[in-house]
Amino acid sequence: MIDKLELFMALARERHFGRAAEQCGVTQPTLSAAIRQLEDQLGVMLVQRGSRFQGLTPEGQRVLEWSRRIVGDARSMREEMRAVRRGLAGHIRLGVIPTALSMVPRITAPFREKHPDVTFSIGSNTSLQVLGHLENFEIDAGITYLDDEPLGRVTSVPLYSEHYHLVTVAGSPLADRESVTWSEVAELSLCLLTADMQNRRIINHHMAQAGVSPEPTLESNSMIVLFSHIRTGRWASVMPRRMADAFGTSDDIRTIPIDDPTATHRVGMVVTHREPYTPLVTALLLEVRRLAEDQAFQ
Template identity: 70%
Template sequence: MIDKLEYFIALAREKHFAHAAAELGISQPTLSAAIRQLEDQLGVILVNRGSRFQSLTPEGQRVLEWARRIVGDTRTMREEMRAARKGLSGHIRLAAIPTTLAMVPRITAPFQEKHPDVTFSVTSTTSLQILSLLENLEIDAGLTYLENEPLGRVTSVPLHAERYHLITAVGNPLSDRESVTWKEVAGLSLCLMTADMQNRRIINQHFQEAGVNVRPRLESNSMIVLLSHVLTGRWSSIMPRNVARSFGFHREIAIVPITEPAAHHIVGLVATHREPFTPLVSALLHQARILAESGID
């Protein structure tokens, strides 16, 4: 039953039998047979399908909620028993919005020092995608904004107040200022995050509050791409100070606080709320709380 529920979750996520089968590493006939067996066991139709996947039925939507809960609890039980036998080990899947990537080693490094048998994978993505990945059990935790947009049912640990600064090459207009306003920054040739990033939506909001609309000359979902363009002297950008400093170009760029408003937005670690947490997620949340208490510059 657990295997069939995992197959069903994958199908609901991919919305395509062949794609879901490839994701699971099984044949499409095996997946189709497993879904039909699950429907027979439960006595309901889960998937509307003709020659291909169309949608989940109302019963399928409800079973999907149960499937996520049951599969999540089963994984938690297995991991807890493994930890009881061997100590903490396994793999943690993290996703992070680009502005938090510089923060990730401050969690992973001390965590792995305590638990050397734990490995990590870290991907960079949007805040909305992090919530989707958590819901579909594709990641264990995410680093994202805790304000501005709904998070759903998650456990969160606030880590840092993200404050925005003008990032520009030394010698460029405004580079010698102690502070600048959003309206002044709007007059520069800007490179900013893409529109699907919450960071960009926040920045757009502050420009609108200042009474200006901005069309950046370049967009990217990568902070290193933005900073690389800043270093040419042709573009300026808007980033949190700790992100700009993390790349080690202190002498070549100016980092100037933006005021009116001097806005800040809380970022932190989020994990799907469940009791009990898996031992790995529980330990990760504990490490995040240690980091929060130490303070992040």
């Protein structure tokens, strides 16, 4: 039944029989047959069918919740038994908000030293994508904001707080200031993250508090794109100081604290709340908690 539940979860995630089948590496008839067999075993209809996928029935929604628990527990059991046989090995999938990508090596590098048979894949995601991917077992852990928006049923480990700075080049407006206000920043030609990013919603919120509204002339979901445009001297941006430092400060780059008000927002790791955790997630949480206690990292 586990295999059928995994196929059902893929269908619920993709909302399309063909895409779900392709995602699972099976043919569409195989997936459709598995869903029907699951319905026969449970005695309820799970999927509203027509000429195309039309959604889950109320019973299907409830079975989806059970599927996530059962499949998650089965995967945890398999991974634990593999760790017993061969030691800690496997692959960890991380979803990370763009402003936190620069600190990920502080976790992955020492983890790999301790567990050389573990590999990583790291994706840049919005905060909402991080939570959605966790729920659908598409990632093992996420690094995201812990404040402002509901996290749902997760275990979280705070890592650090973001402190926001104006990032600009020498000789540009406000570049010689010791600090600036949000209303002053709003007057500049800005490049900012796109509106689907929580960082952008945070910036919008603080500017609204100051009675202004940002009108960026360039938006991107990539911090590299933003920093590249800052270097041209035609744009400025708002970034956490930690992120700006990761690109390497130089004589021509200025990072200026933004006050009135001074804004900080917590960032940390989140994993699906489940006991027991897989050995990989348990080891990852241990490493993250060690880093969180490192005062030099704060």
